[in-house]
Amino acid sequence: MSSDSGSAIQKRFGENLRSIRKSKGLSQETLALICGLDRTYIGGVERGERNISLVNIVKIAQSLGVEAKDFF
Amino acid sequence: MSSDSGSAIQKRFGENLRSIRKSKGLSQETLALICGLDRTYIGGVERGERNISLVNIVKIAQSLGVEAKDFF
DNA sequence: GTGTGACTCAAAGTCCGTT
DNA sequence: AAACGGACTTTGAGTCACA
Numbered sequence: 001m002s003s004d005s006g007s008a009i010q011k012r013f014g015e016n017l018r019s020i021r022k023s024k025g026l027s028q029e030t031l032a033l034i035c036g037l038d039r040t041y042i043g044g045v046e047r048g049e050r051n052i053s054l055v056n057i058v059k060i061a062q063s064l065g066v067e068a069k070d071f072f
Numbered sequence: 073m074s075s076d077s078g079s080a081i082q083k084r085f086g087e088n089l090r091s092i093r094k095s096k097g098l099s100q101e102t103l104a105l106i107c108g109l110d111r112t113y114i115g116g117v118e119r120g121e122r123n124i125s126l127v128n129i130v131k132i133a134q135s136l137g138v139e140a141k142d143f144f
Numbered sequence: 145g146t147g148t149g150a151c152t153c154a155a156a157g158t159c160c161g162t163t
Numbered sequence: 164a165a166a167c168g169g170a171c172t173t174t175g176a177g178t179c180a181c182a
Contacts, residue, residue: 054088058081069141
């Protein structure tokens, strides 16, 4: 099918998130556990497939010990 | 349940948005027109009532000529 | 020019699993 | 450890009439 799931914005955000998560030495599962979100959801965001909302952006940022602005 | 209308995160985001919009001398209506969103939607975000998602955050930022990170 | 409640509907987000 | 899919519930997106 169209391998175009997700906007460029989402893809960039996802790449940044993945990069920061890895730099903290956390797995998707562990991060998901810390911030109370689903592991498959975190994965989807990192792949740029999901349009994450404000509250969860901040939740994930706090769980990683960074500022929300670092994802942009 | 006891969902207050809007989290602290949303309220802070909304305040920042409103402040930036006003500094650009734009009304909610004008901004809404520029970014293709409804004026009542913009208003709801500014009041901290809505949990806006990534794509619309960037859309509004671009319409204001600022970076998305400026809202955080 | 803005606030607000109510509404529809698509998408956000969860939970189960297999690869 | 992560990608991916199906089925599910909840919430955001988008709009309107009225204050």
